[in-house]
Structures are given as C-alpha cells and as structure tokens.
Amino acid sequence: MLVSVYFAMYALFQLPAGFLADRVGQARLITLGTVVMGLGLVGASFASSYLFIAMGVAVSGLGGSVYHPAGMSLISDIESETTVGKAMGVHEVAGLLGNLLAPLMIGGVAALTGWRTGLRVAGIFGVLYAGVFAITTRTATQPTPAVSRSDPSSSGSPGSFRKRVFQAIRIPIALWVLGLVLAKFAFTLQTYGVRTYATSYAVVRTAMSTGMANGALGMFLAGGAITTLWFGSLADRYDRLHLITVMFLVAGILIGVTALIPGQPLVFVGWFFVLGMAVYATLPVVNTLISEYATQESSGSLFGIVQTASALGGVIGPALFGGLAEKTGLVVAYPAIAVVCGVACLGAFLTKQDIF
Template sequence: MRELLAEYRDIDHPRNIGLISLSHGINEFYSIVIPPIVPLLVTDLGITYAQAGLLLTVFFAMYSLFQLPAGLVADRLGKKRVLVAGLAAMAGSLGLASTAGSYEALLAAQALAGIGGSTYHPTGMSLVSDLEREATEGRAMGVFGFGGMLGVAAAPVVVGGVAAVFGWRAALIAAAVGGLAFVAVFQVAFRAPDFAPDAGSEAEPDGGVAAESGEDGAGPVARLRGRVARTLRFRMTPGVAVLTAITFLISLQLRALHTFATGFLVDGVGRTTSVANGLFFVMLAASAVASIWVGGLADRFDRRLIGAVAAGVTSVVLGGMVVLPALDGAVGRWPTTAVLAVSFGLLGLAVYGCSPVKNALISEYATEESSGSLFGVMQTTSAVGSALGPALFGAVATDLGVGVAFPLVAAVSLLIAAGFVALGRVGRAP
C-alpha cells in the first residue's frame, strides 16, 4: 500500500488518474454485481442456474461486441463523454434490473448494462495513456489496476451485505444510486487536459474530434478496416496457439467461479447468503495479493512452471470441495467454514496467479510490430471465454446441481495446467 501511494504521488495528474481509477472500480463492481445475489434470484424469480448463468453470458457478450464501436464513438465524441455515458448507462440498467418482474426483463437489463460497460476500457485506459508521460504511465496504470481490483472485491461485501438485510432489489438500487452519484462527481471534478490535435482535425477538450477524421482522412468504415487489419498483424506459431487456448480457458474458469461461488456455498454447502459472500470476498481479496505476488515470481522463475503449478493447485482445491458437505456433518459447521475460508483464499491465490503469468508469456511472444495486435486478439479470446463460462457451468448446475458444477471447474483447471506444460514443450518465443 505504501508503494502504491508513492506511485500515486509521482504521477503527473494524480487527481484525474484517481478519478479514472475510481471509475474503473465502479465498472468492475458493476461487472460482478449479479453473482453475489444469484441464489436469491434463483429462489425469488424461480429460475434455473442455467438461466442465472445466461445473465452473465449476455452481459459479457454485449461488453465484448460493443468495445470496438465504443472506441470509434469515443474518437468522435470524446473519451470523457463516452466514459460518463457508459457508467450512467450501467447504473441505469441496474435500476431497471431492480424493478424486473420477470427473467426476461432482467436479461434485457443485463444486455443494456453490457453495452454501457463496453465503453469503459476503450476510454478509461486511453485517458490514462493520454494524461501521462511515458516515464509515469506505468505507475498510473498500476493505480488504475488497483482501482479495478477494489471494485471487484467490494461487490460481494456491498451487494451481498445489502441484499442479506434488505433484499436483492434494494441492493441493486443502492448500487445504481452510488454509481450515479459518482458519475456526477466525475463530471464536475475531472479536468479534461488539452490534447494535441491530430493532423487535419480539430481536437475536442477530452480527446474527441469535431470533424470527420481518421487514418489518411478516411471515414469510419475505412478506419474500422484498418483496425481489423492491424489486429491480425502477428504470426500464429504453435506457442501463440497454445497461449490463445490458455487465455480462453482462464477466462472461462474465472467467470464460472465468480458466477457460482455464492450459489455453491448457499445451495451446495448450506451457508447463508451473507456468509457465502464473505467467503467470496476472501477469494477476491486473495486475488489482489496474487496479482502482485505472482507477477514478481514470474519475473524470477520459469513462467510455464508457475502457471502449471497455479492451475494444478486450483484443480486440487476445487476437486476437494466435493467432500465439504460430508465434512460439515462430521466436524460441524464452524470448523468446515474455517476450511472453506482457507480453501477460498488458496483458490483466489491460485486462480488469479495464472493471469499475470499468462500476460507475461504473451509479452514474450509479442514483437514490437505485433504487440498491440496480439494483445487485442487475446483480449477478444478472453471475452469469449468470459461469456461462455457462466452459460456452460450454469447448464451443468441445472442438470447435476451447483454442488457438483462448481467443483467440476477443476476439469478446466487441469486443461490449463496441461496447456502450460505443452507451452514448455513447443519451445520458447522466437
């Protein structure tokens, strides 16, 4: 924390970066607002776990599909405007979700929330890059990432806590009101810098352009074709192919765990919603530690080995959870709850330990000419995995029960471990 504060003090625009980082937290908070209340939705609306998973699938599908159009709109209208509009849309969608009288209405609200959320990363990360010099951009991105982790960790505590006392509708209303209040603060407090205008265009104060512009004066269609062409500018080697599969599986695994952690603890192990969300928070808090700690290890030791070990530990911890109901009856609720806390802490460390290793490995394979395109393809692959995970394991939970589906995510972990091992055999990056 001391190092983070030092980084914050050293950046060029601490006020603006702080606001952008908090907005990152709001965006990530909204991205994970449904999982803490999944058991309540299943009971109150009479839906299956497959339908609950589809709520997240629709959200992430919209989130992914609209990112590129959102980036084009931000180039035209201005990044701050689009960022604010997106956060307001997400908050408004939660307000609509809180009034949903049917599953279909909730599904529509999630689709709208995903479209709103799609605007964030094309605008937020670009604003950080525009605000900071090369010498301070790394520090600013560290603060930005920490803001996102805070939002993720806060969701089960805030949403789960309010839902346990006042119900899931009140929890969504509280989240929506809090988000709208932040949007108002951001709109007033964020000071748009003076961006250098592109050749042949008139710059707007927050990064938009007043007149139609683009690459070599082309319109939006030509600009879109240009971006797609740049996205495919890398060589698909065996190592890149394996990394693509690993990226897909890590995202599928992560979103499946997020979506059904609370449901598993409530319906599979018999814990209350408040206790379940407390354990969910333990997993997410451990993930913040893993993001920093494992990233350092990846710079000192063999990354493929670290990834394989992290995925292997994930599979063991998840597989071991099938015995928890029996353990509950043998030793009592509180000892089992303590075991759950340790297990979910290990799960957070191991699951999130795979991500910095994977990102570091992608960097190994990225050349100076192809780094942007390679990371872009990996981001798209990650989005597909994020959308598929909740739907796939939601269907399993509906057929076999969430008490079986959640531990079955261990099968994905084993595939990830095998992928890291295979990556070691196909050779190092050229």
C-alpha cells in the same frame, strides 16, 4: 435479462475497442467509454419502460467494453519490462475491490433512495471520473504508426482473407496468439465457474445459511486480491510461462480437492480463501505475458482479442457448469471445474510456439 444485455454488449465490442485503442489512443478511448457508460446508466434511470431500461443498459455495456482492452494496453505501453507485472497486479486488485464495494455502495444508495437514484449516482460518478481521468492522463502514450512484424501477412502480398484481417488489426497469425486466447479463456471459465456457484456449493456441503455461505465467496475474493498483487510482482522476476503452467495445475488440484474438504463451516470458508489465492494467481501473470508479446502499435488489438475470449469464458463458464450441476448435482459438478486447467496448460504450451 438486463445483466445479459449488458454483458452481451460488453463482450461483442471488446475486439473493436482494442482496434480503436491502437488508432485513437487508449486514454482518449477510456475517457469516451466511461462517459458513454455513465450516460447509459443515467438514461436507464429515467426510462419509462423495460425496453428503454434495456436500451440504457446496452449503451452502458457498449461504453464499458472499451476499458479492459484499452486500459491493459495502456499499462502495457507505459510500464517497463521490470514493472509491468506489479502494475497488472495492482490493476486487478483494484478490480476485485470494485467487485466487492460497488454492490454495497450503489446497492446501499438504491436501498435508501430507490433504484433510479442508485443508477443516477453511479452514472454521474462515472462521468465525473472520466473528466479526472482525462486530465491525469494527458501525457499518456499516443497511438504509434504500424511497423512490420515477422509475419507473412505484413509483406504486402495479397494473401488470404484471414491474413488480411489479422494485418488490419496489427496481429500476426501465430500459435502464440491462440495460446494467449486459450489461457485467458480458461482462466475466466474456471474463475466464473468457481465464483458463481461458491455460495450454493457451500450451502450444499455444509448446511450453512445462504448469508453465512456468502462468506465463502468473500474469502475467495479476498484471497484472490492478496495473491494477485503478489504474483504480479513475481511475474516481473520469473519465467511467466512456467508460473502460469504451475499455478494452473495447482489451482486445478485444489479445486478438485474441494470435494474432500470437511463440511465444518469455518474450515470450509477458510479453504475458499486458499482456493482464491490459487485461482487468481495466474491472472496478473497471464496479463503480463500478453504485455510481453504485445508491441506498442498493436497492444490494443491483442488485448481486444484476448479480452473477447475472456468475456466469452465469463458467459460460458456459469452456463456450462450450471448445466452439468443439473445433471450430476453440484457436489459432483463443482470439483469438475478443475478440468478447465488442462485447457489453460494447452494455451501455455501453444504460447511457446513460433509464428507460422
């Protein structure tokens, strides 16, 4: 329940966070959001009832929601066309390492001293880091006044309500926007589906213990970390749409082939390393492509839109494939995640289209 509260707030405020990033500056917003997130955790640690714990977690989710739209927008604005892919790759590797280390570090503190202390340590660390971040990003780019883009909504005519909304967030009404949204939504839908059920699927297919099966998930994330850095650099040198299309197809094929992999534990765990490399290859390329389409005055809004779709994919993916697994069994449902790659390829196709 508390995880749902956090991610609900996290998903709901991605778009407003991107909108604010274009107006108050990404670095300022990240600093503020990190402080709010930390204070929410500290507040939850002092809560005397479940309701107040949930309120603290909600505040923490609100603070955390600003990071991805503002952070990736900041990378997009300060990096050059020839380095932004590598920077996105490094950024995503850091995120994967955080996913691996945070449960061990904060969970370890909680195991030794109690969950309240664990939350306080995490919250205080966040507030302290916000101060360090504020100092080190004082020269970061500041919000830029809006400039006209080649879209009818920027002509000054009243237009439709839809056009006025898109003008307000400085994004044109365009098929490429829908394409980027579909690509990021499909990536997260696919990735969270694979990640959420990796351990259970390994247990079903190989009869491993749950502890050993967790190794499959660890190898999946390790493979993802390696390929994320590699393909970030490739995105600076090769056509990004071609890379996205090819790697989504490769990931889809490998997810489907998982059903044919022998059930020997070592082979299965090793296969998940390869699968992680294929699935995560598209992440830095998609983010670099978003950066390519963004302008400095609208990068926060664009990343806010796309990250909202990504957050929805993270919520829908586990629920969708979990429901399918209940009806067909995990052995059938898990390889079916490959179908999502078709949605991603459609997103790549739409991204090529002109503004309408």
